[in-house]
Amino acid sequence: VPKGDRRLALSNLGFAYAAFLIGTLCGLLQVFIRNDALTLPSWLDYYQVLTAHGLLLAIVFTTFFIFAFFQSGMSRTLGAFGPRVLLWNWIGFWVTSIGTLLVVVMVISGQASVLYTFYAPLQAHGLFYVGLALFVIGTWIQGFALVGHYIVWRKQNKGELSPLFAFMTVATVILWVIACLGVVATVLFQFIPWAFGWTEGINVELSRSLFWYFGHPLVYFWLLPAYMAWYVVVPKIIGGRVFSDSLARLSFVLFILFSIPVGFHHQLTEPGIASFWKFLQTVLTFMVIIPSLMTAFSMFATFELRGRELGGKGLFGWVTKLPWRDVRFTSIFIAMAFFIPGGAGGIINASFQMNEVIHNTLWVVGHFHITVGTPVAMTFFGLTFWLIPHLTGRRFTKTLQKLAFLQIGTWSVGMLLMSTAQHLLGLLGAPRRTAYTGYAHEDAQAWFEGVLSNHVTMAVGGSILFLSAVLLIFIVVQLWWLAPKADESTFMQFPIAESDASSTPKFLENWKIWIGIAFILIALAYTIPLSDIIQHAPPGSGRFQTW
Ligand code: HAS
Numbered sequence: 286v287p288k289g290d291r292r293l294a295l296s297n298l299g300f301a302y303a304a305f306l307i308g309t310l311c312g313l314l315q316v317f318i319r320n321d322a323l324t325l326p327s328w329l330d331y332y333q334v335l336t337a338h339g340l341l342l343a344i345v346f347t348t349f350f351i352f353a354f355f356q357s358g359m360s361r362t363l364g365a366f367g368p369r370v371l372l373w374n375w376i377g378f379w380v381t382s383i384g385t386l387l388v389v390v391m392v393i394s395g396q397a398s399v400l401y402t403f404y405a406p407l408q409a410h411g412l413f414y415v416g417l418a419l420f421v422i423g424t425w426i427q428g429f430a431l432v433g434h435y436i437v438w439r440k441q442n443k444g445e446l447s448p449l450f451a452f453m454t455v456a457t458v459i460l461w462v463i464a465c466l467g468v469v470a471t472v473l474f475q476f477i478p479w480a481f482g483w484t485e486g487i488n489v490e491l492s493r494s495l496f497w498y499f500g501h502p503l504v505y506f507w508l509l510p511a512y513m514a515w516y517v518v519v520p521k522i523i524g525g526r527v528f529s530d531s532l533a534r535l536s537f538v539l540f541i542l543f544s545i546p547v548g549f550h551h552q553l554t555e556p557g558i559a560s561f562w563k564f565l566q567t568v569l570t571f572m573v574i575i576p577s578l579m580t581a582f583s584m585f586a587t588f589e590l591r592g593r594e595l596g597g598k599g600l601f602g603w604v605t606k607l608p609w610r611d612v613r614f615t616s617i618f619i620a621m622a623f624f625i626p627g628g629a630g631g632i633i634n635a636s637f638q639m640n641e642v643i644h645n646t647l648w649v650v651g652h653f654h655i656t657v658g659t660p661v662a663m664t665f666f667g668l669t670f671w672l673i674p675h676l677t678g679r680r681f682t683k684t685l686q687k688l689a690f691l692q693i694g695t696w697s698v699g700m701l702l703m704s705t706a707q708h709l710l711g712l713l714g715a716p717r718r719t720a721y722t723g724y725a726h727e728d729a730q731a732w733f734e735g736v737l738s739n740h741v742t743m744a745v746g747g748s749i750l751f752l753s754a755v756l757l758i759f760i761v762v763q764l765w766w767l768a769p770k771a772d773e774s775t776f777m778q779f780p781i782a783e784s785d786a787s788s789t790p791k792f793l794e795n796w797k798i799w800i801g802i803a804f805i806l807i808a809l810a811y812t813i814p815l816s817d818i819i820q821h822a823p824p825g826s827g828r829f830q831t832w
Contacts, residue, residue: 286779290360291676293374295765297353298673300382301346302761308341309754316703316747320740332398335718339401340392343507343657344420345385350665351510352378352427355454357672358513359431361779362448363438370437373430381423387416400718402500404471405492411480414472421465421472428458446794449533449784450517456537457509459796460502463803464545467498488826490557490818497548498811505544505573507657509537511664512580514617518668519584520782522614523607525591527784528583534793536576536583541799543573546810553640557821562814563637569810570635577628584621612689613780616667619697624660630708631656645718648711651704659700663693666757673761674777679768681777688760695753702737703746709738 286294311334317323318331325331356374360366366374391397397409403417435455439447446452471492478484516533520526527533549558549566592603608614630652633639643649670689674681681689711717736742771777792798 286357286360286676287365289371290356290366293366293371293378294353294357294360294672295676296378297349297356298669298676300385301349301353302758304341304345304349304385305754306758308338308346309751311335311338311341313747313751314338316740316744320744322744328395330395330398332400332718333392333395336398336400337389337392340388342662343401343653345389347507347657347661347665348381348420348424351457351506352381352424354510354513354665354668354672355431355457356427357676357779358450358781359434359454362450362781363434366434367437370430370434373433374427377423377426377428377430379423380419380426384416384419384421384423388413388420391416402496404496405475405479405487405489408480408487411477414476414480418469418472418477421469425462425465428461431455432458446786446789446791448781449527449530449786450513450781452534452794453509453513453517453537455796456541457506457513459800460509460541460544461506463541463800463807464499464502464506467495467548471495486826488818488822490555491815491822493552493555494548494558494811494815494818497551498545499548500551501548502544504657505540507661509540511620511661512536514664514668515580515584515621517782517784518780519614519617520587520591521780522611523588523591525587525594525782527782528586528590530784530786531789531793532579532583533784534789536579538793538799539576539579540573542803542806543569543576545803546806547573549810549814550635550640553637554644557818558814559817562810566810567635567637569806571632574628574632574635577624581621581625612686612693613667613670616670616689616693617664619693620660620663620667623655623663623697623700627652627655627660643711645716646711647707647715647717650717651707651711654700654704654707658704659696663696666693666696669757669761670764671777671780673764674768674771675779677765678771678776679764680771680775681764682768685760685763685768688756692753692756692760695749695756699746699749699753701746703743703750705737706739706743706746709735710740710743713738 314323314325314334315338318325318334325334356366388397391410391413397403397413399407399409399413403409403413432455435447435451438451439445447455475487475492475495479487516527520528547566547570549563550570552558553563553567588607589603592606595603595606597603597606607618630648634643634649634652643652666689670681670686673679
């Protein structure tokens with residue numbers, strides 16, 4: 286990756302890891318508050334810490350990391366950025382950063398304790414929403430700059446399919462832009478006028494529906510870059526190749542189609558939406574599971590083929606042949622393994638009736654810690670171990686590799702303890718998002734006295750996680766500034782696996798078809814219920830003030 290492009294990617298990474306450190310510290314505070322072992326000082330509020338934790342990790346860390354990965358990978362696969370692409374990427378980076386800082390200042394000053402889902406009726410200071418709008422606009426600018434780079438490449442290589450990495454980046458940017466339309470609509474037309482006092486009230490159900498129109502595909506905006514690493518980077522690290530180029534592309538196309546018209550599965554308990562529309566969106570949710578099952582199949586095939594190539598015999602002999610001592614691989618493999626229960630939990634959540642049992646309980650918190658918190662986050666750690674040395678030209682020394690194993694080991698143990706406790710506590714009825722978990726009544730406390738179904742287990746897991754996070758920051762600092770400089774033999778390459786696109790159908794890269802079908806599905810799933818919500822809005826929700 287050329288120097289100018291490296292600086293850009295490193296700036297995004299720097300922001301990501303600064304957010305990671307503060308965000309994980311807020312997580313540590315969280316588990317101790319839930320355990321009644323910590324009382325916050327009067328100037329700090331539980332919901333404020335929870336908002337900071339969610340925003341900094343789920344939104345800021347992920348987004349900045351994702352753009353660093355996209356920028357370095359696009360520069361590596363399509364060639365160095367031209368001056369215009371580079372300039373727009375920088376402009377986007379600064380707009381995203383200014384938006385983020387504004388949001389963080391509002392949260393720290395206690396004027397935006399509205400959680401990372403921030404839908405009404407909770408209300409923050411108007412500047413919080415202005416910050417959010419800038420954040421989204423900044424990511425769009427960076428996204429469009431990358432698409433611009435891709436368009437230039439396609440013009441120069443007429444009739445050819447683009448490299449898999451670029452294809453997947455563009456698919457993810459398309460998904461992100463369409464998904465953001467919901468959040469942009471609610472922030473610009475509902476929250477900003479309401480928070481600055483220009484309108485009397487707000488249509489709460491509309492704000493929640495527009496949020497979840499965005500909120501579910503948001504999780505695939507986190508997941509798809511991890512899948513990119515699984516499809517494109519991991520096969521190279523283990524010395525194999527992409528199992529099927531067309532399967533990989535098709536799975537990303539299916540995400541564009543099915544990840545958006547499903548937001549109601551977060552609102553199954555809400556009375557303002559007719560059951561039919563909830564049912565329809567639940568069915569579509571089951572469609573969006575298919576590309577993940579395809580990915581699982583593809584990964585197993587990649588591993589088995591490579592293991593057998595290396596001489597693995599019998600039903601499972603190939604497993605032992607995989608490069609377990611390479612932390613770049615092992616970290617991502619463990620990340621994948623966590624996604625098996627993570628995905629199964631998602632299927633439970635999406636099953637209309639079972640959602641009644643888990644909704645608004647700690648189960649949901651357990652679910653997202655073994656989806657975004659491990660499969661996604663630990664894949665990003667696995668990428669960090671070679672991406673930073675690649676960008677800074679330093680060595681990932683043997684000692685640092687050992688520390689990296691310790692880091693992913695502690696993250697796995699901490700997450701296993703914490704998320705298992707959260708799932709079980711949730712099933713026993715422990716609510717999520719509440720500062721009042723002490724349950725002064727003895728009978729209530731007795732529910733939570735199992736070995737794993739215990740708030741203490743959760744706190745132990747959370748503490749191990751925080752230590753692991755500090756260790757990761759230590760490794761990042763070493764790889765950035767302190768490790769010895771690499772020479773040619775130790776220089777970390779950007780691993781991109783070979784992918785045979787010779788029999789991949791060309792229509793898979795015809796974005797107009799997929800964007801068109803995506804909008805048809807969105808229109809089917811959302812037009813009638815949203816117009817119902819608008820027509821039946823309670824009086825006073827969103828009319829403009831008459832001065
Ligand atoms: Fe979810 C709530 C349904 C996936 C994140 N989800 C959340 C929230 C978050 C979140 C943050 O239907 C909370 C939102 C809030 O604050 O209120 N989720 C699903 C479904 C899936 C799913 C159906 N979620 C994710 C992913 C996330 C994420 C991915 C982040 C990245 N989720 C829900 C529902 C709710 C919900 C409801 C609302 C609950 C409520 O009532 O509030 C699916 O996409 C899952 C499909 C995945 C699979 C797994 C495939 C497995 C693979 C691994 C292969 C492993 C290998 C390694 C090869 C079917 C690809 C082998 C290793 C060995 C050891 C054998």
